[in-house]
Amino acid sequence: MSTGIVLPSERDASGRSFGSEERALLLEVLESGILFGPNGTKVRAFETEIAALLGTRHARAVSSGSAAVHTALAALDVGPGEEVITTPITDMGAISPILCQGAIPVFADVDPQTLNITANTVAERVSDRTRAIIVTHLFGNPCEMDPIMKLATERNIPVLEDAAQSYLAKYRERYVGTLGQIAAFSLQQTKQITCGEGGFVTTNSEALARRARVWADKGWNYDSEAADHEFLGLNYRMSELQGAVALGQVRKLTAMVENRVRVADVLRRGLADVAGVRPVPVSSHAVATYWRFPLLIDSEVVPGGPAALAGELKSLGVWSTPNYIRYPAFMCRQFRERVTFGQSDHPYSLHGDYPLEDIDDFPGCKTGLASVLVLPWTERHNDTHAAFIADRMTEAVDRLVRDAGQPTGESG
C-alpha cells in the first residue's frame, strides 16, 4: 500500500531547516578568519538573541547540552557528596555531569502519564544533603512547575531546568528555561533548533551567568582586566562555526516551533478515535512544543503494546521508538555496578552507604516506560504527514486486534 509519502527525519535535510541564513552566516565566519568564539561575533549574537527571545537576562553558549547541564551545576557550585535530585527518564548527558561534580544523582519517580517528575515524587527524595533539583521537561511537555518551585523555595534548593527538549514550551505563559534559577538547553542534531552539537545555559542571575562563563572557559575570565584562572573549569566553549548555524536557527525558532505545535494538534485530532492510543496529556496551563510526539498505548486494547505496535507501524512506513529509553537510567551498568573513577567508588564513597535503586520503588517509571511509544517529530511535518500517521496508526491497531482475534474496543 504505497502512498509515496516518506516522513521527514530529524537526522537529515528532510526534517531540518538549514538555508540561506545559516549559509551566509557561516560564510561570514570563514571570511573573517575568526573561528574562536570569544574573539568572534556569532556566538555572542546567538547568546543575545536567544536570551531576548526567551525573556531571560543571560544566555551562555557551550559545546553541548551535557556541557550546559555541567556548566549549570558548576555555576551553582554543586560539590562532592551533595545530592542532586533528577529524573531517571532522561539522556545520560544530563546525569553524568552530576557525578563529574562529585555529587550523587538521587532519582525521583515520574508521573506515569507524562513521564515527568512531580513535586510529590521530588518531596520523597529531598534530604538535608539536597543541593539542587533538575527538572526535565520531557518531550517538550512542561513539568507541573508551581508546586515544584514552591517546594524548592521553601527548602531553599535551586532548580535547574533541563530544557534540552522543550524550546519555547510554556508554563503559565512563561517559557520553560526561565522558571528556575538556571536552565540548560541542547543544540544537538535532533533538537527543535540545532548546530550539530552545542548547548547553552540561561539565567536571570548575574552571579550565575558570570560563573557559567568563567567555568566553561577553563576558569579564565576574558572579560576581566586582571584575568586569571579563578577556579577549576573546563573548555566547553562554542566555536564561531557552531555559533553561526545556531544564530541562523534561532531566527527561525518561533516559526519552526509554531509548525511543530500546529501539526501536532492535527495529529492529536487524527488519533482521537484510535482505540488504545492516546497522546501524552498536556496540562491546560501549558504549551508543549513536541521535541517528539509521545503516545501512551493501552496494552489491554492494543495486543502486544508499544513494541508490537512499533513493529506494525514500521511495516506501514512509520518509524517509532517503543518504551523511549527502554529502562530508567539507574538500570544502566554505569549505575548498577557504579562504574565511575577507576576502583575508587567515587563519589558514592563520600556518602557512606548510599543504596542501589530498586525499580519497584519507581512505579511511575515502570508504568510510563512500559506504555510509551515515541514518534519522531520535526518542524517539517505537515498536515499530510499527520493524516498519514493517523491513518497508519488506525491500520496498525486494527491488524494487531485482528491477529489477536479480539473485537476492536471503543475509541479511547
Ligand SMILES: Cc1ncc(COP(=O)(O)O)c(C=O)c1O
Ligand atoms: C533532556 C536532555 N538533557 C540533556 C541532553 C544532553 O544533550 P547533548 O546530547 O547535546 O549533550 C539531552 C540530549 O539528548 C536531553 O535530551
